[in-house]
Amino acid sequence: MQRLKLFLPLALFAILALLLFRGLELDPREMPSALIDKPLPEFSLPRLGSDSGIARVDVVGEVALFNVWATWCVSCRVEHPYLQQLAENGVPIYGVNYKDDDAAAIQWLQDLGDPYRANIVDAQGSLGLDLGVYGAPETYFVDASGVIRYRHVGVIDERVWQSRLEPIYRELTQEAQQ
């Protein structure tokens, strides 16, 4: 018994090391959205590059991605080409143009291409607030009944899409077909 006690510090160290090792893989900035499994918030906002408005009823009904972006967001430029590719492959993406300047946003889409079905102008960040957005880019996965199912914080690139996001998207579309 006395002998076993000698190993106590080693055991404690091992436990601590395990915990810290696990911590290495965790990203503290990645927190679960409070809106998972909650309906997409109601909104009625202007549509970018058009006089008509856009509301919640206009965008729900099928599985879609809601990508929060802005021209001041550097990472958004990084993920833009990949969004374009996703759109070409038939993934419906709506843009939430978050606290941005309309003219700059229209120019951006002209220069870099437009992967979005439509863009919701959220100049005041009110929709962003209701969604719990705390930075751009963020992408919300909304199912066919208009419920938020997943939130991705940060850039979507090929690696993230194939390893994590595509399975989620596929599951949602399969669910919608049933």
Added chain:
Amino acid sequence: MKIAGFSQALLFVGCLLMAAVASAVIETYEFSSPELQQRYQLLSAELRCPKCQNQNIADSNAPIAQDLRKLLYEQLEAGASNDEILDYMVSRYGEFVRYRPAFDSSTAVLWLAPVLLFIAALVVLFLSLRQRKESGSAGQVELSGEEQQQLQQMLSRSEQDR
């Protein structure tokens, strides 16, 4: 000469302090009552900035913290209670947004850990003290006559070796 050096140093320190003040100024809100202002300070210190996670929204200059401060101000002026405001924030940003999260199944460990660790420490302390006390009285073993002889032999041998 010495005085000039001192006043220069003072000026320098003064400039540094002013710089600190200048960077600490964030937007100011005019409250309709001092009570609201007090609650604003209380709540903005308790709400955590979702973007810059080790700051409260009172300290942070991140755009999201500015938005949340504005929202807080508007809600206070609209007559919302503290609980209503916290619920509003939590429903959007999660329990994470509070520095003092509500007690539920996911935060139980967080809240109870200090108490449990303290009790565990007390138990360990108690046990080890008791053990020490027991070994204190029983630990002094009397040598038998034979052992005493052996000891003497060893001691005298080591004397001779010297």
